[in-house]
Amino acid sequence: MLKYPKGSAPFPYSSPALFSMTAAFAVIYIVSKMDNSRQAQIERSLYPAQKVRSETGIGAPTASAH
Numbered sequence: 001m002l003k004y005p006k007g008s009a010p011f012p013y014s015s016p017a018l019f020s021m022t023a024a025f026a027v028i029y030i031v032s033k034m035d036n037s038r039q040a041q042i043e044r045s046l047y048p049a050q051k052v053r054s055e056t057g058i059g060a061p062t063a064s065a066h
Helices: 017-034 038-056
Strands: none
Touching: none
């Protein structure tokens, strides 16, 4: 154990994931919006076609054999 005194946590809640997950998603979103590399531009341009294919199946050649 780390031996910190009881009640010394910055957020003394029983579910700290409420804060840590929210912060993690916010940071991921901000960093992804700030990424202007060539690879990011390519991936952004390919997203609309991928979304249509994943939601409707249009553009998918055949079902895959698992």
